[in-house]
Amino acid sequence: MHEKGFRVSKVVLLYNRDRERSYRIFERLRSSLLSNEIEVVEDHREAEVAVVIGGDGTVLRAFHQVGSLPILGVKDGTFGTLLEFDSTQLDIIPEILREGEFWLERALTLEIIDSKLSLIALNEFLVRSGKLGKSSRLGLAIDDAPLGECICDGIIVATPTGSYAYSLAAGGPVLDPRCDNIAISYVAPWPPSLVPAVRSIVVPSSSVVEVWSTSPFLYVVADGLSPVRLRPPLRISRSRREAVFIRKSPDPTEFYKRMVKRMIPKTLTGILHYEKLRPAPAKSLNLDGADQ
Structure with a gap:
């Protein structure tokens, strides 16, 4: 299911244009790629890899734009289960691409x-x-x-x-x-x-x-x-068309680690946030008029 990666020299950068933070990540990553002699092109047809910054929705839109071009996802969304990297790992992405130290995962x-x-x-x-x-x-x-x-x-x-x-x-x-x-x-x-x-x-x-x-x-x-x-x-x-994702490891358990890391904490946070905002139950009165 996983194939060894290849040395990358040209990428196209796509990001969620509705999020200012995604643009800042885009600028930082673009500068880092260029300093590592990886060309950033505007036309995905000239690229070897699409680097996508945003959430799962951004990745889906990118797939419909770039087709079977390998997608490297950088998380800047709510869940981001499709995205392999987060914004704390920007410094390692150029080296991984330049040296081909990644794996390709194909999805039907x-x-x-x-x-x-x-x-x-x-x-x-x-x-x-x-x-x-x-x-x-x-x-x-x-x-x-x-x-x-x-x-x-x-x-x-x-x-x-x-x-x-x-x-x-x-x-x-x-x-x-x-x-x-x-x-x-x-x-x-x-x-x-x-x-x-x-x-x-x-x-x-x-x-x-x-x-x-x-x-x-x-x-x-x-x-x-x-x-x-x-x-x-x-x-x-x-x-017949496939989606291709760039992964750091061929280990199949990475999928479950990503699920637990990205989805469960958000779900629990939502529950705790609800409990914090939920109004206290109304007090009942006894027959003598004293609060219980």
């Missing part, structure tokens, strides 16, 4: 091929009703074997990379990056007492996932980007 992507266009997703496809804010009856089939229909807000079809994003929030499983699988989950199926027999399902990446509806069209959202309106049925399959 998904595609929907319509008569008019082709859509690619690194994280997931969300298929939902054409009416915003409305549930709809969606049908699901795996390799032409129907699983039935369900009233829900949508269906998520996720890669291992996307399994710990929107899919996880919808109750889907986390897939190890080494898995060659696709995770499928319903979003808010209704009524709760009659949820589908299989709330989430994991299938081989070679499977073709079909979603149909009685609606004349459905909205498809790839990686949280702008929705695209398509006519059902939709057929989702593995794409």
Whole structure:
């Protein structure tokens, strides 16, 4: 799954333009790369590596821009589970690139091929009703074997990379990056007492996932980007295109270390912040009028 890196001489730098801090990291890293004789180009087609500064959303947008160009992520976001480095490690990045002391991790992507266009997703496809804010009856089939229909807000079809994003929030499983699988989950199926027999399902990446509806069209959202309106049925399959990430180590357990480091502390911080802000319970009064 991991391949040894190569000596890098040209990179393109991409950053979250909505964050001033990302720009400061960009300037600092650009200066460091140039002083280490690594050329910074503006056109990604001339680069050997894309260095992306921001959060997971920035990485997803960068992937749709640079395609299969290896991505080195520098975290400047909330979770940043896709990004290998953080802002305290800027000084080591030029040397790692110059000497080729890194590993390449390839990640599968998904595609929907319509008569008019082709859509690619690194994280997931969300298929939902054409009416915003409305549930709809969606049908699901795996390799032409129907699983039935369900009233829900949508269906998520996720890669291992996307399994710990929107899919996880919808109750889907986390897939190890080494898995060659696709995770499928319903979003808010209704009524709760009659949820589908299989709330989430994991299938081989070679499977073709079909979603149909009685609606004349459905909205498809790839990686949280702008929705695209398509006519059902939709057929989702593995794409020949891959995403490539730069990792410091080929050790597969680094994925879990990154998950624990980036996600769990943020979750606990949110809980503690809520407890701090939550108002104290109202005092009750006894029959004598004294506070209890």
